[in-house]
Amino acid sequence: MKRGIILPQAIFIDRDGTIGGTDKVIYPGEFQLFPFVEDAMGKLKKSGYLTISFTNQPGISTGDAKKEEYEQELLGFGFDKVYLCPHQHNQGCQCRKPSTGMLLQAAKENNLNLKECVVIGDRWTDMLAAHDAGCIKILVKTGAGEKAFNNYQNHEYFGKWAEVSPDYIANDFQEAVNWIITNINR
Template sequence: MLKIQAVFIDRDGTLGGSDKVIYPGDFKLFPGVKESIKLLKDNHILVYSFTNQPGIANGEAAFDQFEDELKWFGLDKAYICPHRHDEDCTCRKPSPGMLQRAAFENDLELNRCAVIGDRWTDMLAADEAGCIKILVKTGSGQEAYDKYINKQYFGRWGEIQPDFIASDLNEAINWLMAKEGVKK
């Protein structure tokens, strides 16, 4: 059994908020999320954000505001793509660029990491990087799940399948902990 090194968590719709972007200062975590993050950290698993935030490029918020907020929530480091979708960057999901950068900077084996998100772009990036893929049904997750069930999502190599589908982040982390043999 490979021990999980890190968990990458999407922000909007996964950690809290909704399916829309809520800027720092107004963003609220879903119930139990701080405790779930603490559970990961208590078990020596790194916890990173993994989020597209084009509002930074549009001047609607600053990179530091997102980074500070995510660290205040208990995450170890923030991986944030500040670009708009039309900028052709290598970091914006569904590209695995943020995951690859984190692996390089933190000496991670991506096949020993998990991605938790509410959008199919999260699953595509995780799949391409070789991470465990967990789709949550919060935020845009129910819509992504419905499209998945109807076989509307494919990746570079064919149909993408999440390793686990959770009702929320807390259930996703409990599943990972059980997989690791950790009792809550």
């Protein structure tokens, strides 16, 4: 880690493929956490980190699910705060990852310095949003993460996407959390 000692204020965590499910969207009520996520979330809470879900959920704009269903589910998983983008890819919003809108909104509402925050996700869009906001970036290999990692290793990202490099690559969420607790002083 090149940044020196920091005191992370918050951990931003993607939903689909990062804490459960697959690389596909699974709606609330059908979504299953990976077996080790509950314990890992408990470690983050015990260590005093603010845990924030930030997730793209375009099914809200199509009427396939409701924002409140996602919020209730994610708060039930132990998140302190939930930020989600309900828009489709082509709607041009500023909140949909890889844009930084959700991170910026959370920073403003929670008085966070994003340079002192961590993002955990399984997609390169998570890494790009974190990069542009100045956060520490952790890519997990679950969900779409293995493909994203392979694309990264094979130099298959171009333009701005090629500038991004994760600070840590974890096999799963539990390993990411253990790395945070062991390597980032609070």
